[in-house]
Amino acid sequence: MHLTPEDLIDIAEGERTEASAPHLASCAECRRQLVDLRAVMSTAADVEVPEPSPLSWDHLSARVNDAIAEEPAPAGWNWWLRAALPFALATAAAVVIALVATTRLIAPHVEPPPTDAFVAVPPPSARDTLAPDVADPSLAFVAELTQDLGWEETREAGLAPRGSAEHAVTHLSEDELRQLRDLLKEAMAKSSD
Amino acid sequence: MSSSLAWSLPGWPALSMTETETRSLAQLNDSALVAECLAGTPGAFDLIVERYRRPIYQVCYRFVGNHEDASDLSQDVFLRAYRGLKNFRGQAALSTWLYRIGVNVCLNRVSTKKPLDSTTNEPIETQNLIDATNDSPAERLMREEQSARVRAAIARLPDKQRATLILRTYHELSHQEIADILGSSVGAVKANFFHALANLKKILDASHA
Numbered sequence: 001m002h003l004t005p006e007d008l009i010d011i012a013e014g015e016r017t018e019a020s021a022p023h024l025a026s027c028a029e030c031r032r033q034l035v036d037l038r039a040v041m042s043t044a045a046d047v048e049v050p051e052p053s054p055l056s057w058d059h060l061s062a063r064v065n066d067a068i069a070e071e072p073a074p075a076g077w078n079w080w081l082r083a084a085l086p087f088a089l090a091t092a093a094a095v096v097i098a099l100v101a102t103t104r105l106i107a108p109h110v111e112p113p114p115t116d117a118f119v120a121v122p123p124p125s126a127r128d129t130l131a132p133d134v135a136d137p138s139l140a141f142v143a144e145l146t147q148d149l150g151w152e153e154t155r156e157a158g159l160a161p162r163g164s165a166e167h168a169v170t171h172l173s174e175d176e177l178r179q180l181r182d183l184l185k186e187a188m189a190k191s192s193d
Numbered sequence: 194m195s196s197s198l199a200w201s202l203p204g205w206p207a208l209s210m211t212e213t214e215t216r217s218l219a220q221l222n223d224s225a226l227v228a229e230c231l232a233g234t235p236g237a238f239d240l241i242v243e244r245y246r247r248p249i250y251q252v253c254y255r256f257v258g259n260h261e262d263a264s265d266l267s268q269d270v271f272l273r274a275y276r277g278l279k280n281f282r283g284q285a286a287l288s289t290w291l292y293r294i295g296v297n298v299c300l301n302r303v304s305t306k307k308p309l310d311s312t313t314n315e316p317i318e319t320q321n322l323i324d325a326t327n328d329s330p331a332e333r334l335m336r337e338e339q340s341a342r343v344r345a346a347i348a349r350l351p352d353k354q355r356a357t358l359i360l361r362t363y364h365e366l367s368h369q370e371i372a373d374i375l376g377s378s379v380g381a382v383k384a385n386f387f388h389a390l391a392n393l394k395k396i397l398d399a400s401h402a
Contacts (some may be wrong), residue, residue: 005383005387005388006383006384006387008387009387010383017330026295033391036228036390036391037390037391039224040390040393041362041390043343044343044390044393045344045362046339047339047344047363048340049250049251050361052260057246057247057263058259059264060242061243061248063241063264063268064242064246064271064275066270067237067270067271068238068272068275071272071275152228
């Protein structure tokens with residue numbers, strides 16, 4: 001039985017030795033095919049692609065750049081997340097406000113101490129009075145995200161100046177903080193889907 | 194090299210690359226570079242183009258036989274890659290994925306044009322050749338004429354045989370990589386390669402006769 005095309009290619013390319021195919025020793029036709037294969041492989045391999053001038057490469061890159069400049073940016077998940085971040089924060093803030101409003105209906109109202117500056121995040125002095133859970137990574141994450149928000153983004157996110165219900169979030173009880181943490185995690189998880 | 198590509202989305206500032214940032218990106222492997230592209234890092238796709246423009250150009254040249262068409266096709270390959278990058282899952286190597294796009298673009302192009310023959314190759318004197326050998330002009334001319342005959346013969350092969358021969362002979366891709374690119378099996382790739390070489394020999398023998 002003659003060698004298959006796959007056998008001949010393996011032997012011609014050196015993936016198998018001729019000794020591994022005893023049929024070769026006794027078959028002139030298969031030996032001829034092997035010789036022909038090697039010859040035409042060598043002939044084909046000698047054909048080179050003319051190397052264009054070095055400027056051609058930069059020209060090609062420039063043409064690709066120009067073509068891509070007219071395309072919308074590739075929408076990977078990171079782009080979506082970054083574009084949606086203000087809205088995610090607004091959602092999270094709305095959830096916080098809803099929680100505060102709900103708990104105030106069933107728990108004694110806690111008057112926030114007056115502060116002199118509006119903060120979108122709990123001020124250091126307020127943080128010191130909070131339960132140790134304020135060091136929770138979820139809350140720290142929200143604080144970190146919002147600290148660079150400008151006034152317009154803050155307003156759009158639904159955060160309001162001092163004296164408002166929202167400001168009360170800086171003075172939540174331990175139970176309230178735990179509930180807040182859970183709601184924030186849920187809101188962040190939904191925003192990143 | 195600092196990138197000239199600056200993306201910007203509405204509301205986001207246009208970003209540009211410093212030399213240091215460019216050098217850092219250049220050290221990333223392909224997977225990380227793709228992630229940077231999808232994250233919108235300026236210059237990331239530039240680097241992908243820089244990394245693969247030569248092999249993609251060479252594949253295209255092998256199919257069409259002239260610099261102008263090869264450049265056009267290469268640009269098309271990278272544009273399609275840019276558009277499809279969000280669908281690249283990393284299951285195959287980036288190079289394999291780009292080769293697949295390249296082969297498809299080339300096969301689509303050659304199927305709409307008449308087969309290349311030795312008279313439609315671009316004249317040697319119009320090619321931007323860089324001769325790195327010490328051949329005499331006569332030897333160089335003979336070598337180029339032989340190359341043109343072989344290229345024309347390859348152009349007459351059936352599509353899959355042609356693609357297999359080009360990818361195996363000139364880009365030294367493994368049989369498995371070629372199978373992934375062409376959507377076939379390793380056995381089919383080897384069989385295609387065998388028949389490509391056998392047919393190439395027949396065409397060359399006929400042209401010499």
